[in-house]
Amino acid sequence: GAGVSQSPRYKVAKRGQDVALRCDPISGHVSLFWYQQALGQGPEFLTYFQNEAQLDKSGLPSDRFFAERPEGSVSTLKIQRTQQEDSAVYLCASSLPPVGYSPLHFGNGTRLTVT
């Protein structure tokens, strides 16, 4: 694929439901990030993978949030027992190393609305 692909594009969940958000990074990109973006704000760091290793998960808001990248390619962000405050756009980005010097390639995000 030409770019980072995220699915679904939109997700509406009832409070208490579990959701799974998928990210297909650019092939060969070692680094993968998840960010949370509120309306009109900058992306907030959630977690970072280098291949299949989750090197930093300090931004995950609670233990209801879980991310994995088992084969070092596709990643899934799972949110258990969703709350209204989880409503946001979830962005995935991938890059070649080194992070901060190579471009981050973002997907168009998944807009999660918790009702």
Add this chain to the structure above:
Amino acid sequence: TQLLEQSPQFLSIQEGENLTVYCNSSSVFSSLQWYRQEPGEGPVLLVTVVTGGEVKKLKRLTFQFGDARKDSSLHITAAQPGDTGLYLCAGALTRGSNYKLTFGKGTLLTVNP
């Protein structure tokens, strides 16, 4: 506290005007990147600066990295409606051998025809 402070938060100008947006921190960054984001899309990289005092130009956009690598600015000359968007700065902090890219809250620029 926000690691990267961007100002102004909102900016609405007329086509043809010049503008500068700022990205400030008390931390030293290995590198700093500027992105532009349009509604419904992910951010797109504009530039990466890595050396203190570095100046980079991209057509009508001029980016500067502060001497101490704690701050950066983006200057747009003769703004056009196509420049409208959310401008984000992002800094890379080293944590051992790993890098964490942190974004500011952004400057929402509107250029009116």
